[in-house]
Amino acid sequence: xxxxxxxxxxxxxxxLSDAWVVTKYNLIAVPRVPELLVFLTIQPILFVVLFxxxxxxxxxxxxxxxxxxxIPGIIVQTVAFGxxxxxxxxxxxxxxxxxxxxxxxxxxxxxxLAGRTVADxxxxxxxxxxxxxxxxxxxxxxxxxxxxxxxxxxLLLLLFGFAFSWIAALIGxxxxxxxVAQSAGFIWLFPLTFASSAFxxxxxxxxxxxxxxxxxxxxxTVNAVRELWLGAPxxxxxxxxxxxxxxxxxxxxxxxxxxxxxxxxx
Amino acid sequence: MPDSAIVANGLTxxxxxxxxxxxxxxxxxxxxxxxxxxPNGAGxxxxxxxxxxxxxxxxxxxxxxxYDVARQQKQVRAHIGLSGQYxxxxxxxxxxxxxxxxxxxxxxxxxxxxxxxxxxxERFELTDAARxxxxxxxxxxxxxxxxxxxxxxxxxxxxxxxxxxxxxxxxRLGMWDTIERLVGRGAxxxxxxxxxxxxxxxxxNVAVIDRGGVIAEGSxxxxxxxxxxxxxxxxxxxxxxxxxxxxxxxxxxxxxVQVDPEAATVTVPVRGGSRSLMDAVRLLDASSVDVADISLxxxxxxxxxxxLTGHAAEESEEQGExxxx
Numbered sequence: 001x002x003x004x005x006x007x008x009x010x011x012x013x014x015x016l017s018d019a020w021v022v023t024k025y026n027l028i029a030v031p032r033v034p035e036l037l038v039f040l041t042i043q044p045i046l047f048v049v050l051f052x053x054x055x056x057x058x059x060x061x062x063x064x065x066x067x068x069x070x071i072p073g074i075i076v077q078t079v080a081f082g083x084x085x086x087x088x089x090x091x092x093x094x095x096x097x098x099x100x101x102x103x104x105x106x107x108x109x110x111x112x113l114a115g116r117t118v119a120d121x122x123x124x125x126x127x128x129x130x131x132x133x134x135x136x137x138x139x140x141x142x143x144x145x146x147x148x149x150x151x152x153x154x155l156l157l158l159l160f161g162f163a164f165s166w167i168a169a170l171i172g173x174x175x176x177x178x179x180v181a182q183s184a185g186f187i188w189l190f191p192l193t194f195a196s197s198a199f200x201x202x203x204x205x206x207x208x209x210x211x212x213x214x215x216x217x218x219x220x221t222v223n224a225v226r227e228l229w230l231g232a233p234x235x236x237x238x239x240x241x242x243x244x245x246x247x248x249x250x251x252x253x254x255x256x257x258x259x260x261x262x263x264x265x266x
Numbered sequence: 267m268p269d270s271a272i273v274a275n276g277l278t279x280x281x282x283x284x285x286x287x288x289x290x291x292x293x294x295x296x297x298x299x300x301x302x303x304x305p306n307g308a309g310x311x312x313x314x315x316x317x318x319x320x321x322x323x324x325x326x327x328x329x330x331x332x333y334d335v336a337r338q339q340k341q342v343r344a345h346i347g348l349s350g351q352y353x354x355x356x357x358x359x360x361x362x363x364x365x366x367x368x369x370x371x372x373x374x375x376x377x378x379x380x381x382x383x384x385x386x387x388e389r390f391e392l393t394d395a396a397r398x399x400x401x402x403x404x405x406x407x408x409x410x411x412x413x414x415x416x417x418x419x420x421x422x423x424x425x426x427x428x429x430x431x432x433x434x435x436x437x438r439l440g441m442w443d444t445i446e447r448l449v450g451r452g453a454x455x456x457x458x459x460x461x462x463x464x465x466x467x468x469x470x471n472v473a474v475i476d477r478g479g480v481i482a483e484g485s486x487x488x489x490x491x492x493x494x495x496x497x498x499x500x501x502x503x504x505x506x507x508x509x510x511x512x513x514x515x516x517x518x519x520x521x522x523v524q525v526d527p528e529a530a531t532v533t534v535p536v537r538g539g540s541r542s543l544m545d546a547v548r549l550l551d552a553s554s555v556d557v558a559d560i561s562l563x564x565x566x567x568x569x570x571x572x573x574l575t576g577h578a579a580e581e582s583e584e585q586g587e588x589x590x591x
Contacts, residue, residue: 100318
């Protein structure tokens, strides 16, 4: 317990070590929670297959086959929803007193949230790989790209998912229980992800909706991934996507941390 | 370690309109068990949360192990173990993993955390279940694991917030044994409880807390002596019989005779032990009062509570300790 105080270097070391411990045990738990496994594996596979075959014939996507158009979109949607596990987990921890226990330990304050959101990155990584593989089985293929661009696309997706994990963390810490965290975590993501370029071209929408969809962070990220993976020109959307994600993190990470510090429940 | 492991002076805390604490003073000698006794909503949990650095007091000061709970939070946290009202353990992890994780977060090296986890699992009779996810544990096992988690770093000060609430009688006895052994080791334990029996059995000192303030403090024996000595309790067969019984028993009363006409009971303070009981039977017989039940009662902490607060410990149960964020 000599670490209670100390130099900035040792404090940083311990803060990272604490965050790693939380991340590790969060990931250990994943395969043991059936709901989470379904959420992580079956749901993405179902979405890819259903959207591919149900909408594939009906939606006109100039320049790209629908399956190629779809895969970046559906992956962005999935990583946006991925943070919900953090939100629900935190709400549960709060309810059950786990957060009190952790707050009474001499660990770094930010480590619980950092550990949870970093665990989300690992889970999102898993989902991305799985969905690309399933995508390839149903006809997806990378076009006009190289390994560096594919990896850049993955990193962009992970950054985007990380930003949404912090939003979910704030929601999870602000609601009374896990059930509310679940619905509050999901509900706003539906309009956000559907009113975007994820599943249909934005110019097929009414004007008022187009205006929203154009600036939607989901749209810019989907477009950015399409450029990186499929060579579909997306203007400055790669930059916009990075800015959106960093901006969201800059707002929601401090808010969630503040909320965590102030949190107190019986 | 100072003589008093925990000292609180005039702690106050308000949640909106509710005054949760209105000046709590405590002094807990090092290496002793101290019970904070009171009904739900009395302020027990709020006090523990302030001492464990989870909540900031609005006023007053407190130190744990000599460290200020408001200004030296890190040092306080390195010094304490907390076990709450709920089993604060991760359901999907095994017992072993839960304890290891807590050890690592107390910043023990991995081998040390592992060794300590196995040690505690053994001590809390959880070795057989060590590799099973906690979601398969019974209520009693979870609470034992939770207590074990509080002890991972061998903290000199342990806070146990209602450690046996919701446990079946057998698990409760097991928990009491564990707590007693803890103190044998030189730890200071502050426990909160609604069970007078629990405080009586475990604690060297008790503070009775009600509506946000300490209303009495002392050893269980001292507190009992405040309500006076023994009493004979009589339940009459009819309500009308109670006043007659009271009349008859005046002769042996060592103080005021209390009559509860609703319950048809009469309580008579006495001095002579079983001799008084026999006298009472004789007197009642002589005045032809129909008696349903008669007994000699030695004071319990229940009586202390009743006489101090004017209401029974269980009365304000529904108020709830739950406090807004």
